[in-house]
Structures are given as structure tokens and as C-alpha cells.
Amino acid sequence: MTSENILQVEDVTLSFGGTTVLDRVGFDVRAGEIRAIIGPNGAGKTSMLNCISGFYRPQGGRLLFGGEHDLAGGKRAAQLGIARTFQNIGLYNYLSALDNLMAARHIHMRQNMLASALFWGYARKEEARHRAVVEELIDFLEIAHIRKTMVGALPYGLRKRVELGRALALEPKLLLLDEPMAGMNAEEKEDMARFILDIHTRRGVTIVLVEHDMTLVMDIADRIVVLDFGTKIADGVPDAIRQDPEVIRAYLGQAS
Amino acid sequence: MAMLRPAGDFDRSYEQDMALLRQPWHYWLLGFSLLAAFTLPLWGDAYLVATANQIAYTIIAVQGLNILTGYTGQISLSQAAFMLVGGYASALLVIHAGLSFFVALPLAALAAGAIGLIFGLTSLRVKGFYLAFATLAAQFIIPWLSRHTFKEYLGGANGAIEVPLPQLGTVNFGEVSSYFYISLVVLLITTALLFNISRTRLGRAFVSIRDNDLAAELLGVNLFTYKLRAFFIAAMLAGLAGAIKAHSQRGVGTEFGYSLNESILYLGMLVIGGLGTNLGPFLGVAFIVLLEDLSDLLGGVLAAAFPELSGQLLTSFRPIFFGLALMLFLIYEPRGLAHRWQLLRAGWRLRPFAR
Numbered sequence: 001m002t003s004e005n006i007l008q009v010e011d012v013t014l015s016f017g018g019t020t021v022l023d024r025v026g027f028d029v030r031a032g033e034i035r036a037i038i039g040p041n042g043a044g045k046t047s048m049l050n051c052i053s054g055f056y057r058p059q060g061g062r063l064l065f066g067g068e069h070d071l072a073g074g075k076r077a078a079q080l081g082i083a084r085t086f087q088n089i090g091l092y093n094y095l096s097a098l099d100n101l102m103a104a105r106h107i108h109m110r111q112n113m114l115a116s117a118l119f120w121g122y123a124r125k126e127e128a129r130h131r132a133v134v135e136e137l138i139d140f141l142e143i144a145h146i147r148k149t150m151v152g153a154l155p156y157g158l159r160k161r162v163e164l165g166r167a168l169a170l171e172p173k174l175l176l177l178d179e180p181m182a183g184m185n186a187e188e189k190e191d192m193a194r195f196i197l198d199i200h201t202r203r204g205v206t207i208v209l210v211e212h213d214m215t216l217v218m219d220i221a222d223r224i225v226v227l228d229f230g231t232k233i234a235d236g237v238p239d240a241i242r243q244d245p246e247v248i249r250a251y252l253g254q255a256s
Numbered sequence: 257m258a259m260l261r262p263a264g265d266f267d268r269s270y271e272q273d274m275a276l277l278r279q280p281w282h283y284w285l286l287g288f289s290l291l292a293a294f295t296l297p298l299w300g301d302a303y304l305v306a307t308a309n310q311i312a313y314t315i316i317a318v319q320g321l322n323i324l325t326g327y328t329g330q331i332s333l334s335q336a337a338f339m340l341v342g343g344y345a346s347a348l349l350v351i352h353a354g355l356s357f358f359v360a361l362p363l364a365a366l367a368a369g370a371i372g373l374i375f376g377l378t379s380l381r382v383k384g385f386y387l388a389f390a391t392l393a394a395q396f397i398i399p400w401l402s403r404h405t406f407k408e409y410l411g412g413a414n415g416a417i418e419v420p421l422p423q424l425g426t427v428n429f430g431e432v433s434s435y436f437y438i439s440l441v442v443l444l445i446t447t448a449l450l451f452n453i454s455r456t457r458l459g460r461a462f463v464s465i466r467d468n469d470l471a472a473e474l475l476g477v478n479l480f481t482y483k484l485r486a487f488f489i490a491a492m493l494a495g496l497a498g499a500i501k502a503h504s505q506r507g508v509g510t511e512f513g514y515s516l517n518e519s520i521l522y523l524g525m526l527v528i529g530g531l532g533t534n535l536g537p538f539l540g541v542a543f544i545v546l547l548e549d550l551s552d553l554l555g556g557v558l559a560a561a562f563p564e565l566s567g568q569l570l571t572s573f574r575p576i577f578f579g580l581a582l583m584l585f586l587i588y589e590p591r592g593l594a595h596r597w598q599l600l601r602a603g604w605r606l607r608p609f610a611r
Binding site for chain 1: 475
């Protein structure tokens with residue numbers, strides 16, 4: 001393993017009951033790249049993300065983060081600097097957009113229960129300091145006009161953007177995006193693609209992306225893993241993936 | 257719903273934006289409310305003060321429930337049992353340890369909080385409906401223990417012990433007009449603390465567990481310890497309320513209530529007031545206590561008119577009105593009076609364009 005690999009997935013096997021969802025899948029993610037995972041429905045893409053974010057515990061294999069931490073034990077993903085968004089949006093619906101982002105600052109804040117309740121001195125300064133960090137993200141994602149709106153009341157595209165902001169508020173080294181553009185129109189997709197590229201280039205965050213829009217994936221991804229029925233069938237740069245006969249058979253279809 | 261602010265209300269710092277009192281009239285309103293509350297014994301009659309006293313300590317108990325059920329989303333049916341713990345703890349500390357009530361009060365809160373932690377341990381494993389049943393266990397075990405163990409201390413089959421009146425120096429809190437100030441001051445303190453909790457790290461962690469526990473965990477909130485914190489705060493406030501209630505009624509024990517009925521009543525007050533809002537406990541408790549007074553009044557009038565049915569008429573209107581109110585709220589305003597208040601406020605800000 002080279003040192004520039006931020007994430008090393010080795011022979012990860014995951015099964016529920018008798019169903020094998022991931023079968024000895026292995027790939028690596030280099031620091032600073034956009035890595036896409038594609039494949040037909042039920043291929044195990046989201047399960048792979050769940051393994052990386054420590055939500056599922058694979059039965060076999062290793063997930064090495066930063067070359068030393070094995071994520072297969074689960075639970076410490078946030079502390080290590082892994083943030084994610086969800087396929088069906090996992091926001092806190094009754095909090096404002098601002099508070100959703102502030103909630104993601106949780107692990108960066110030090111105030112204890114008593115300090116929170118008294119809101120005096122340190123706690124007050126800390127809240128203001130983290131507010132400044134969050135406001136910078138709000139500016140970046142262009143959601144200033146809805147910062148005090150309850151996210152449950154927001155339209156879908158904006159909620160996706162707030163969720164991206166919440167993941168960024170964790171200041172992750174690795175960002176996992178589960179279908180960030182699903183259900184969006186062309187314009188919203190372009191906006192989201194721009195944000196993803198900006199996060200990548202300006203903030204230097206490594207991104208693992210699951211997405212079905214092939215045009216976009218081929219455009220923004222540096223390298224692509226293709227899964228089919230829980231096994232890896234291809235891995236490489238977009239141009240190679242586009243030509244791969246196995247990928248064309250399983251997913252892309254003849255027309256492309 | 258977007259938070260609308262009046263024109264010309266700008267912030268120059270994030271501290272300013274986080275402040276609760278933002279406009280001059282906020283200070284005036286708070287000042288006048290406090291003045292009205294503190295002078296209540298001067299202009300209100302004994303009945304009004306007694307009602308206000310009851311409302312004040314009930315709000316504290318419901319505030320605790322609000323942290324647990326409203327903010328953290330963990331349904332609890334045992335708030336009355338934790339009040340019983342607080343009441344007994346304070347009474348026993350005053351009677352047997354010779355402590356002043358004002359020292360026993362915080363200790364009673366801590367005792368109830370500790371018991372709350374024990375029952376909160378189940379919350380790691382079970383959620384929702386199943387957790388409600390786990391907390392039901394506390395509601396049955398604690399009153400049972402108070403009747404069947406340590407009979408010489410807890411009153412045994414009598415179901416009650418006498419509780420002495422608090423005394424501070426030469427000031428005696430025997431009259432409700434003076435006792436009311438204890439309830440009021442404690443209520444003001446808990447309210448200030450809860451407002452702060454709801455706008456800082458702790459409150460956001462609570463709400464994130466309620467709204468999406470999966471996301472909260474992935475974003476680094478330790479579900480177990482934060483649920484325990486919620487249980488601790490809820491039981492602590494119940495303990496405070498219980499201690500105040502015990503000394504106010506000069507007695508504590510199962511004879512004074514503290515049953516499942518009360519726990520459900522508190523939950524009902526919270527739902528009617530508005531789950532997960534700071535205003536909810538105030539509105540819900542005031543609404544239900546006044547509704548109970550109304551039903552007693554109606555029961556009294558009808559009992560005088562139909563003397564042969566007076567037994568049933570006097571007692572039947574409280575549960576009927578409570579049940580009816582709860583049902584109507586669940587159907588027409590499930591987010592409670594606090595939400596209605598917010599809509600009114602937003603409408604006022606948008607005048608004349610509000611629908």
C-alpha cells in the first residue's frame with residue numbers, strides 16, 4: 001500500500017442472512033481524488049458506503065483508513081474524518097439549515113453539559129466561533145437565504161445541498177456521497193456537480209461518489225469502480241470503463 | 257417556517273444573532289412578566305396563588321419530560337415516579353439528616369437524576385413503543401417500593417409521610433403566598449437553563465437523536481451517553497418538581513398521586529403545549545390546570561343541580577375534558593399550542609399579507 005492511499009478496501013465481504021451483498025470487494029482511494037462507485041441497482045454500492053462509514057460491519061476483509069485505522073470495527077468514522085450524505089436525505093427535519101450544520105460541529109466542540117446549560121464564557125465563545133465556520137460553508141453553498149428555515153419545509157434540491165453542507169461541517173478528510181444528484185433536474189445537477197468539484201479542488205477533500213448519471217460521473221470522477229451483484233467487475237479511469245465490455249454488458253448497455 | 261424579523265433588526269455579531277432578548281420590547285415584556293409574577297401574591301387571592309404555585313412546579317416536571325420526549329424523542333411514562341423519588345429524597349434529608357430544605361432540594365434532584373439514569377440504561381436497546389413500556393416499569397416499581405420497603409421511613413401502607421415546611425433564617429414558607437416564590441425562582445432558573453440547552457451543542461445533539469439517530473451517530477454523537485444525559489436531566493427536573501410539590505403539600509407518598517395517571521397527564525400537557533419547544537410546557541400546563549379548574553367548576557354546578565348524581569358529577573369532568581382536549585389537539589394541532597403561537601406571530605410579522 002502506498003502512503004497516498006487514504007482508503008484501502010481489502011476483500012470486504014458482507015452478507016445478510018444467506019444473501020451475499022459484497023463478495024471480496026477490494027479497491028483503493030487515493031488522497032485528493034474523486035472516486036466513483038457505479039453499478040446497477042442492488043449491486044452493493046450503498047452497502048459499500050455503509051461499510052466505509054462504519055455503519056455495517058463486514059464479515060470479512062479490512063478497510064484501512066489513513067493506512068492504520070481499520071474501519072471494519074465501526075463507529076469511529078466521524079472522529080477519523082469521514083462524513084457522508086444519504087441516498088434519501090438524512091437531515092434533522094425540525095432543525096433549521098443553520099442548526100443542521102452546527103449539529104455536525106458536535107465533535108469539534110468541547111463544551112460539556114453544564115457549559116451548554118449556562119451558556120456563559122467558554123460555551124458562548126465556542127458557539128460563536130463555530131458559527132463563523134458554519135457561516136462560511138453557508139456562503140460557499142449559497143444557502144444563506146434559508147439558513148433559518150426548518151429543513152423539513154425546504155424543496156428537495158435545497159435539502160440535498162444542506163445535507164452536503166452538514167457533511168462538510170464535520171471537516172472531513174473523506175466525503176462519501178450517496179447519489180447526490182438523484183431526482184434532480186439538469187440545472188440542479190450542474191449546480192451540485194460544481195459544488196462537488198469546488199469541494200474537491202478548493203477544500204482538498206477526497207470524495208467517494210455513488211451516482212447513476214453516467215455523463216456526470218464520467219466527467220467528474222478520476223477513477224471508477226464498477227460493482228455488479230456484489231462483486232467488482234471493473235476498476236479504472238473513465239475512458240477505460242466506458243470501453244470495458246463487461247461493464248457495457250452489466251450496466252452501461254450497448255448504446256453508450 | 258422561516259424566521260421573520262421586523263424590518264431594521266440587524267445583527268452585527270453572531271453573539272447578537274444568538275441572543276434571546278433582541279429588541280427593547282423583549283426586555284420590557286420580560287420585565288413586566290416578572291413583575292406580574294413576583295407581585296402575584298400581593299394582588300391575587302389565595303386560590304389564584306395556590307393555582308399558580310401548582311402550575312409552576314408542574315411546569316418544571318413537564319420541562320424535564322420535554323427534554324426527554326420532546327427534544328430527544330424518547331417516550332417516557334415515568335415522570336411522576338421520579339417526582340416521587342425527589343419528594344421522598346428531599347423529605348427524608350430534611351427530617352432525618354436535619355438539612356435545610358434549600359440544601360435538600362438540589363440533592364433531591366440529583367437523587368432522582370441518579371435513579372433516572374438507572375432506568376435510562378434500557379434506552380440503548382429499545383426505542384419508541386418498547387421504550388415507553390420499559391419506562392412504565394419505573395412507574396410501577398418506584399411507587400411499589402415506596403409502599404413496601406423501609407416502611408418506617410417511607411410510610412409503608414399509609415402511602416404517605418409528613419413533610420416539614422421549609423424555613424430560611426426567620427422566614428417561614430408556611431403560607432402558599434410565600435411558598436410560591438420558591439416554585440417561581442426554581443422555575444425561572446430551570447427555564448433559563450433549558451433555553452440555553454436548546455440553542456447549544458447539547459440541545460442540537462438531543463434533537464439530532466430524535467430526528468435521525470442514524471445520521472447523528474455517523475456525525476459523531478454518542479447515542480447512548482446523550483440519551484442518558486436526557487434521562488438524567490428529565491429525572492432531575494422531576495426530582496426538583498417532586499421536592500417542591502412534597503413540601504408544598506406537606507406530605508409525600510402514593511396517597512398524593514405520583515401514579516401512572518399523573519405521568520400520562522404530564523405527557524398530555526406536553527403534547528398539548530408543543531413537544532420540543534421551550535414554550536410548550538408553560539402553555540400546556542397552564543391550559544390543562546385551568547381546564548381542570550373549569551371542569552371542577554362545571555362539576556360543582558351540575559352536582560348542585562342533580563344532588564343524587566353529585567358523586568359522579570364532581571369527579572367525572574376532569575378525565576372527560578382532558579381526554580377530549582388531547583384528542584382534539586392530536587387531530588387539529590398535533591404540534592401543540594406553541595406551534596399555534598408561532599403561526600400567530602409569523603402572521604403578525606407578515607401583516608397585512610398573511611392569510
